[in-house]
Amino acid sequence: MIVSCALSAGLVAVTGPAAEAAPRFTPGAPGAGDPYFPDMGNGGYDVGHYDIRLAYSPSTQAIDATTTVLATATQDLSRFDLDFQGPLTISKLSVNGLDAAFTRSGAQELVITPPYGLRKGSPFVVSVSYAGVPQKIDDPALGLSGWVATKDGAVALNQPIGAATYYPVNDTPDDKATYTQTITVPAGLTVLANGEPGPTTTHDHRTTFRWSMNKPMASELSMLAIGSYDVTRGALAGGLPNITAIGKSIDGKPGQGQVFNQTTAQIVQWESSVYGPYPFDSTGGILADVGVHYALETQSRPVYDQRTSDVDGDLLAHELGHQWFGDSLTPVHWSDIWLNEGFATYSEWLYQEKYNGIPVQQTFADTYAGETDWSGVVADPGRDHIFDDLVYNRGAMTLQALRTKIGDRAFFDVLRLWPAANRYGNVSTRQFTQFVERLTHRDLGSFFRTWLYQPGKPAL
Ligand SMILES: [Zn+2]
Numbered sequence: 001m002i003v004s005c006a007l008s009a010g011l012v013a014v015t016g017p018a019a020e021a022a023p024r025f026t027p028g029a030p031g032a033g034d035p036y037f038p039d040m041g042n043g044g045y046d047v048g049h050y051d052i053r054l055a056y057s058p059s060t061q062a063i064d065a066t067t068t069v070l071a072t073a074t075q076d077l078s079r080f081d082l083d084f085q086g087p088l089t090i091s092k093l094s095v096n097g098l099d100a101a102f103t104r105s106g107a108q109e110l111v112i113t114p115p116y117g118l119r120k121g122s123p124f125v126v127s128v129s130y131a132g133v134p135q136k137i138d139d140p141a142l143g144l145s146g147w148v149a150t151k152d153g154a155v156a157l158n159q160p161i162g163a164a165t166y167y168p169v170n171d172t173p174d175d176k177a178t179y180t181q182t183i184t185v186p187a188g189l190t191v192l193a194n195g196e197p198g199p200t201t202t203h204d205h206r207t208t209f210r211w212s213m214n215k216p217m218a219s220e221l222s223m224l225a226i227g228s229y230d231v232t233r234g235a236l237a238g239g240l241p242n243i244t245a246i247g248k249s250i251d252g253k254p255g256q257g258q259v260f261n262q263t264t265a266q267i268v269q270w271e272s273s274v275y276g277p278y279p280f281d282s283t284g285g286i287l288a289d290v291g292v293h294y295a296l297e298t299q300s301r302p303v304y305d306q307r308t309s310d311v312d313g314d315l316l317a318h319e320l321g322h323q324w325f326g327d328s329l330t331p332v333h334w335s336d337i338w339l340n341e342g343f344a345t346y347s348e349w350l351y352q353e354k355y356n357g358i359p360v361q362q363t364f365a366d367t368y369a370g371e372t373d374w375s376g377v378v379a380d381p382g383r384d385h386i387f388d389d390l391v392y393n394r395g396a397m398t399l400q401a402l403r404t405k406i407g408d409r410a411f412f413d414v415l416r417l418w419p420a421a422n423r424y425g426n427v428s429t430r431q432f433t434q435f436v437e438r439l440t441h442r443d444l445g446s447f448f449r450t451w452l453y454q455p456g457k458p459a460l
Helices: 002-015 256-275 313-321 338-356 360-370 389-406 408-421 429-440 445-453
Strands: 045-057 062-073 077-083 089-095 101-105 109-113 123-132 137-139 143-149 154-157 177-186 190-193 201-203 206-217 223-227 229-235 241-247 283-288 303-305
Touching (some): 177 190, 223 283, 256 283, 283 313, 338 360, 360 389, 429 445
Parallel strands (some): 045 177
Antiparallel strands (some): 045 062, 062 123, 077 109, 101 109, 143 154, 229 241
16 A cells, blocks of 8 residues: 555656656765764665565575565655665565666665656655575674574674665664564564564464564664564553563573563563653563674664673663663764663663662762773764773763752653653754753753763763
């Protein structure tokens, strides 16, 4: 339905009588302008929805997929790029149902020339069919991401780069879109993804799962987990569905599935009381044996690698706190990632106070005393340092120092009103500091300069 609408609208915009002055069609930019990742994302259009249909064979580790991208041109487009990387082979590519010319360029550019120019403002549909064995990314500074084959399936984790290892995408955090993922696997395996489950069907020893994320999602927060999982379905007191899963290969205590599900519910409930209404239509989490050695705040359903140090309440508080800070509110530029990690680390500190009796100010003092490297700049850590302690610890210290400065009442207003004011949007450090200044009617320029924009240990 949406596809045919978009198709006719696209054609009308180009061929209809409304074409006044002859448009000048130009190529969309090959990057979205992030200084840390200049090739990521693209210009000239805005994606509204991804429809990913993918079949996976664990025995060959190959996928066979068609991804349909619904987008709107933001300039008169002669040509545009999607990000798509690795050895996958494209068998068919169309724009608005007509075969389109394409080339692969550099590490991740899929350059598409539609059969006719796309007028600014017109919706269009790109459909790409492809197959092959996706390859994960192993970045020397940032670790593993993208499609990771596992013993019994695969897990896809896409921060900061990785989505393009298995679907064509405008891989920039400021082009959020809704998603449908329809994934077919050998019968007996389970598929989990972001959002809400649809019907599951089995034919010819193959089972198809469908998951939909109906709230805007950045591609770096999209996720898939395929394998043997024990799934627990619950709900929060208010009815929010809570779907958790634990890989069957993971040794656990009896009842671990229930504990994981209930702890997730408890933390989402508590964080909602501090940060305001939970932003998505379901929650949950996946404990998987991926081997990436991190947990990730994938939207609505974080993934916890079994090989992270401890999957305990702190870590859940961190990844679930990200649902407000990072997922619902997403920095435009990766330099501002402290807006995710500072708040998520602060969620751990609040959790420690609430559930383990360790005051936040105590954690702040210990962190301040224990920190040895004060050389970085929180609001511009550098491409290879976006996951450094600087971003996490000094980010959280900045928030506690702000709390001391503006008082509890104003500070907890910030924690609630900042996500409310920017729900499902993109944010920057500058927007945050201006927001706090407006809310408190104070000039905090010198405070924020010291904590966020200058290296060196701030005096208390
Ligand atoms: Zn985090």
